[in-house]
Amino acid sequence: MQRSLKWFAVLTTIGMLFVLIGGALVTKTGSGMGCGRSWPLCHGEFIPSNINTELLIELSHRIVSGVVGLMVLILSIWSWRTIGHIRETKFLAIVSFVFLFLQGLIGAAAVVWGQSDFVLALHFGISLISFAAVFLLTLFIFEVDQKFDAQSVALERKMKWHIYGIIIYCYIVVYTGALVRHKQASLACPSWPFCSNTRFFPTQLHEWVQMGHRFAAGLLFIWILFATIHAIKHYKQQRVIYWGWIIALILVSCQIFTGALVVFTKLNLYIALAHAFFISCLFGVLSYFVLLATRSKKEQTATQSTKTSPVPSTILK
Structure with missing residues (x-):
């Protein structure tokens, strides 16, 4: 039973990644109206008669989202009944399904009634929260047989500040x-890292949106770099934190690299999807850090542990 739950949790987590990447694919290919103003049907038909690329992309995203939504519901109920004794399980089970359902409602509303770009931008973020919840549920399921033990991690106040601040800013x-x-x-900006080779500041809305994102992503990289340096200096004995921040730094570096390549390759689709993939993985890692922070020992114990005490052997496995 436990083994089946593990496999199902992994498949559901992978499925959530496909939902995230599929949503990005719909946006980047301009396929949001591939099925017209009809939802959940395509142009009012159960089996579309006039099939084109945009319709296939939009319909595939709807089907994948529906199937994965059912998987998330099953995983939520299954994990609730199996590992409900873990205090965070029930909360994450509810969050994972509710936010995925909310993401579907926003998508449906955008198709039927239309939405502003500022509202539609929430679509990916809401899906990301659902993905993080499913990802943490999967970790809980694997944690039952004590392959790793998040309870043993000890964090001092500065590291907790990095974790909580970075995940909020990352969102x-x-x-x-x-x-x-x-x-x-x-x-909108044909050059990188500046908007243009001839001027530093943007001059119109689309350029400000693009450069605002670049500036925000640059600050995220710097913040994660500082947190990683802090982890390397003070958390060598706690490998979950030590290697976790190194992985986070690699992911945010890949995020910035693919963001630059998006400009240089004139919006190559595969690079653009990789850009969405890396930020999804980074948010998953940061969500795990939040879990560790909430389970961490008291600050005075954490400070002493990071300086003098070896980490329990269960973390090293």
């Missing part, structure tokens, strides 16, 4: 990136 960066896509401002 803001995600929103600015989604706004770039929905405002179709991905190529």
Whole structure:
């Protein structure tokens, strides 16, 4: 039973990634109206008669989202009944399904009634929260047999400040990136890192949206770099934190690199989807840090542990 739940949790997490990437694909290919103003049907038909690329992309995203939504519901109920004794399980089970359902409602409303670009930018962020909840549920399921033990991690106040601050700020960066896509401002600035080779400041709205996102992403990289340096200096004995921040730094570096390539390649689709993939993975890692922070020992114990005490062997596994 436990083994089946693990496999199902992993598949559901992967499915959520497909939902995130699929949503980005719909936006980047301009396929949001591939099925017209009809939802959940396509042009009012159960089986569309006039099939084109935009319709296939939009319909595929709807089907994948529906199937994964059912998987999330099953995982929520299954994990609730199996590992409901873990205090965060029930909360995450509710969040994972509710936010995925909310994401679907926003998508449906956008098709039927239309929405502003600023509202549509929330679509990806809401899906990201659902993905993070499913990802953490999966970790809880694997944690039952004590392959790793988040309870043993000890964090001092400065590290907790980094974790809580970075994940909130990362969500803001995600929103600015989604706004770039929905405002179709991905190529508003033909140069990188500045908007133009001849001028430093943007001159119109689309350029401000694009440069605002670049500036926000740059600050995110710097903040994660500082947190990683702090982890390398003070958390060598706690490998979950040590390697976790190194992975986060790699992911945010890949995020910035693919963002630059989006400009240089004139919005290459595969690079643009990789850009969405890396930020999704980064947000998952940061969400895990939040879990560790909420389970961390008291600050005075954490400070002593990071300096003198070796980490329990269960973390090293």
